[in-house]
């Protein structure tokens with residue numbers, strides 16, 4: 001489980017801003033890439049999870065759900081290795097679809113999907129207004145931006161549902177970033193042990 005070392009929640013605003021900026025221009029959805037790279041750079045440099053313990057904006061956001069004062073423990077199956085693996089595999093499949101569909105859009109083999117989806121398949125029936133026209137992007141870049149927004153939306157909704165039912169950071173137990181960080185740390189520990 002991730003150790004929490006927060007005295008305040010300064011990064012909370014970033015989660016709100018991220019989703020709001022999607023209404024301004026979908027280009028801002030690319031900020032998600034930082035959340036997909038920085039945690040692993042930190043793990044490789046420190047052998048620990050400073051992203052999870054200190055910097056993750058989503059963790060700050062989910063901590064807001066303390067207001068429900070729910071102390072219900074998540075069921076054992078939710079914290080199991082099998083569930084962790086399943087969630088991780090789902091996000092890998094999601095990434096695979098993102099890469100393949102972006103490639104196909106870039107080749108003109110499919111139309112860009114310019115709306116948000118939940119869990120890959122379910123379309124959210126809300127158009128993001130795009131208040132700022134922004135720079136002209138090729139169709140594949142617009143498609144990819146919506147896909148990043150969708151992946152962040154999906155994981156945030158899942159986190160919120162779990163935080164509402166159980167403890168605020170229940171999502172962290174199955175978060176793919178946590179799963180991969182743990183695997184990296186194990187690998188680092190094994191390599192250091194072999195030296």
Ligand code: SF4
Nearest residue numbers: 052056059172175178
């Ligand atoms: S486990 Fe995921 S949601 Fe939780 S702090 Fe780490 S990166 Fe953020």
